[in-house]
Amino acid sequence: MQVRVLEMENFRGIKAGRVVFRRHTLLVGGNNIGKSTVCEALELVLGPERVFRRPVVDEHDFTNGTYLDHEGNPVEIRVRVILTDLSEEQERRFGPHLRRWDVNALKFVDTEPGGIEDADAVGVVWALRVIFIGRYDRDEDDFVGGTFFEDPELVLDELDEEVRAQLGQSRSDFTRAHKRVCGFIYLRALRTGSRALSLQRGSLLDTILQLGGEGATEMWSAALASLEGLEPAVGDIEQLKKIRVDLRAQLAKFVNLAPGDDAASFFVSDLTRAHLRETVRLFVATQPSDHLVPYTRQGTGSINLLVFALLTIIAKLKEDGSVIFVMEEPEIALPPHTQRRVTKYVVQQMGQSIVTSHSPYVIEQFEPTDVVILSRSAVGLAGTPISKSDVKTRTYKSQRKQFAEAILSRAVLVLEGATEIAVMHAASEVLDRVSTGYSHIDLAGISLFDAGNDRAVPKFAPIFNALGKPVYGMRDKLNAPDAEDAEENIKSFVRMWDSPEKGIEDLLVAQIPVRILRRFLEEVAKRDDYPSHAPYSAEMTDAELPDLACKVLKAHKGDNRGYAGILIMQCETEDDLPEFIRDVLTTIDADLGNESEFPMPAEDDVTLEREAVDEGPPALEATGDI
Numbered sequence: 001m002q003v004r005v006l007e008m009e010n011f012r013g014i015k016a017g018r019v020v021f022r023r024h025t026l027l028v029g030g031n032n033i034g035k036s037t038v039c040e041a042l043e044l045v046l047g048p049e050r051v052f053r054r055p056v057v058d059e060h061d062f063t064n065g066t067y068l069d070h071e072g073n074p075v076e077i078r079v080r081v082i083l084t085d086l087s088e089e090q091e092r093r094f095g096p097h098l099r100r101w102d103v104n105a106l107k108f109v110d111t112e113p114g115g116i117e118d119a120d121a122v123g124v125v126w127a128l129r130v131i132f133i134g135r136y137d138r139d140e141d142d143f144v145g146g147t148f149f150e151d152p153e154l155v156l157d158e159l160d161e162e163v164r165a166q167l168g169q170s171r172s173d174f175t176r177a178h179k180r181v182c183g184f185i186y187l188r189a190l191r192t193g194s195r196a197l198s199l200q201r202g203s204l205l206d207t208i209l210q211l212g213g214e215g216a217t218e219m220w221s222a223a224l225a226s227l228e229g230l231e232p233a234v235g236d237i238e239q240l241k242k243i244r245v246d247l248r249a250q251l252a253k254f255v256n257l258a259p260g261d262d263a264a265s266f267f268v269s270d271l272t273r274a275h276l277r278e279t280v281r282l283f284v285a286t287q288p289s290d291h292l293v294p295y296t297r298q299g300t301g302s303i304n305l306l307v308f309a310l311l312t313i314i315a316k317l318k319e320d321g322s323v324i325f326v327m328e329e330p331e332i333a334l335p336p337h338t339q340r341r342v343t344k345y346v347v348q349q350m351g352q353s354i355v356t357s358h359s360p361y362v363i364e365q366f367e368p369t370d371v372v373i374l375s376r377s378a379v380g381l382a383g384t385p386i387s388k389s390d391v392k393t394r395t396y397k398s399q400r401k402q403f404a405e406a407i408l409s410r411a412v413l414v415l416e417g418a419t420e421i422a423v424m425h426a427a428s429e430v431l432d433r434v435s436t437g438y439s440h441i442d443l444a445g446i447s448l449f450d451a452g453n454d455r456a457v458p459k460f461a462p463i464f465n466a467l468g469k470p471v472y473g474m475r476d477k478l479n480a481p482d483a484e485d486a487e488e489n490i491k492s493f494v495r496m497w498d499s500p501e502k503g504i505e506d507l508l509v510a511q512i513p514v515r516i517l518r519r520f521l522e523e524v525a526k527r528d529d530y531p532s533h534a535p536y537s538a539e540m541t542d543a544e545l546p547d548l549a550c551k552v553l554k555a556h557k558g559d560n561r562g563y564a565g566i567l568i569m570q571c572e573t574e575d576d577l578p579e580f581i582r583d584v585l586t587t588i589d590a591d592l593g594n595e596s597e598f599p600m601p602a603e604d605d606v607t608l609e610r611e612a613v614d615e616g617p618p619a620l621e622a623t624g625d626i
Contacts, residue, residue, distance in 0.1 A: 001351070002083065002085040002351065002352040004082045004083065004084045004106075005019070008079050009079075010075055011037065011044075012034075012061060012063065014041075017382065022369065022372075023085075024366065025352075026356075027354065027356045027372050028408055030410065034376070035328070035356040035374060039186065039354070042354070043326070044056075044145070046179055052176070055142055055144075067136045074136045075135065077145070084128075086127075086128065098127065101124065101126070101127030102118070102123060103123045104123045129150045131147065135167070144167060146167050147174040149172045183323045184326070187311055187326065197306060198282075199276070199280045204307065204310040206277075208314060227267060227268050234267060240266050251264065281295070286302055301335075305334070324352045325351075326353075329358065330355065336361040360401050364403075368393060369385055369391075372384060373467060391463055402449055410444065413441075413446055414471065415451065416451055416452070417452070417453070419505075419553075419564050424448055424474075424585065425565065426566075426568035427568050427578075429569065430577060431585060434572070434573055465492040465493075472496070474584055475497075478498070504564065512577075514546070517567070520567045521548065521552065523570070524552065536548060
């Protein structure tokens with residue numbers, strides 16, 4: 001079973017939203033765009049334990065905190081999920097509620113006149129639609145919520161007033177037992193493990209006990225008997241025994257105690273299952289020490305990995321292929337190699353994985369068509385997988401790390417090489433320091449993308465444009481004819497700049513004051529990596545400096561030793577910066593700071609892409625829950 005489509009109304013910051021998923025989906029977007037809200041919405045519908053919390057929702061779960069409209073009527077949270085790729089067992093279990101779904105058109109075939117004739121067409125499969133409804137109940141002065149099968153649309157006019165007032169409006173309940181069949185697992189960001197690693201009901205350890213087979217009842221009985229029969233008994237410890245004897249003697253004066261020395265005693269717990277669930281704790285020893293300590297004393301990264309390890313055990317008990325695994329920001333407190341390993345495991349082992357992340361090391365584990373970029377518009381939240389025609393897999397893989405960063409950005413500036421990137425970073429640092437109102441490219445969310453050469457810059461414009469990114473381009477004056485498709489590709493840039501010079505070094509020395517060039521040469525001449533074929537002397541005239549500076553810069557062209565950046569950092573005012581570079585940066589900053597420059601898409605622009613999805617292997621039945 002896999003989540004195919006999620007629709008939300010009035011939930012958290014989302015007035016209305018629709019997200020399309022693939023078998024493996026990476027949700028990306030800026031802060032507060034709605035990634036966590038999407039995950040929480042999925043849990044409301046599919047999490048067996050979620051709707052049994054009290055209250056299931058509260059004031060802050062309604063958009064803008066509005067749970068009553070202007071007339072005092074309750075506003076409803078509605079979260080719909082469409083599930084496909086059902087196993088044979090799931091089809092039998094949910095049979096009466098299944099409908100035929102077109103995976104290409106992303107719609108039920110029975111919604112169109114004569115559509116039932118296409119029920120057996122290629123790409124038409126069985127699908128299940130369920131809905132969570134939450135609202136404020138005046139009679140109870142509390143918030144209520146429930147999940148229901150959503151069969152073909154109810155005609156509310158045909159329902160009497162009492163039925164219309166019901167939460168589900170005559171829909172059948174989608175129960176906890178039904179949800180367990182779905183195999184939904186949710187790993188939130190910033191888990192402390194305080195409950196996940198305890199034995200409280202619904203915790204990870206408790207779920208493992210339940211899925212591990214019979215014997216849980218006997219386990220608790222045996223544990224309680226062991227505590228009661230400790231040798232020596234806790235009450236026989238010398239210091240406690242004396243207190244017990246004295247206490248019995250005094251109590252006997254006022255209370256009719258049972259005969260014998262054991263009328264008062266000490267035990268390590270209240271000897272109930274509930275008490276044990278609250279007090280039993282997992283202890284772990286991690287290198288370099290072999291001393292066992294409570295898991296809460298481990299580092300944040302270790303706790304996250306403990307939680308993840310328990311979730312993978314649950315997935316195995318359910319059979320990996322049957323699990324819908326939702327994971328938020330797996331990179332927290334984990335080094336890059338562990339981020340890669342955790343993400344790779346999830347993608348390879350889970351039936352469906354839905355992951356949010358800001359880490360390039362996580363993002364690069366996903367294929368480009370697995371990436372769903374969330375965006376907000378005047379009509380709400382939208383999330384659509386990247387089309388195969390937008391980003392070629394070969395191009396994506398060859399530039400995987402750069403694409404990972406660009407996907408997370410607000411805008412992209414495509415440059416021709418590493419030297420240009422160093423220059424733009426340094427120039428932005430200077431402008432941020434000396435120019436009032438300018439936002440550093442990092443603060444503005446601009447990703448600098450290395451195209452490799454000047455003729456390759458235009459080809460990335462349509463790619464980033466298709467990803468919904470404002471994309472800019474800058475390159476040197478061409479030495480050779482442009483690529484055949486360059487003219488058409490350049491149309492996808494918001495703006496494109498061609499330098500007046502044939503090399504970035506020529507531009508820098510031509511547009512930076514000589515006094516800055518001298519200061520630069522004086523500094524770099526002291527470095528061990530200064531080029532020996534271009535000696536600098538303090539007696540050199542101003543006329544000699546530009547040629548020398550150009551030689552020094554070209555000696556380190558394209559490397560990471562930062563000579564071009566060092567030169568830019570010598571600038572102290574806006575006028576010291578190269579005019580061409582300064583104008584590029586300030587123009588982009590002005591564009592991004594002006595909302596009218598990039599208006600929200602019209603309603604038609606939010607129409608989601610209709611294309612086939614890699615269905616993967618059929619899912620298996622799963623039971624249990626987190």
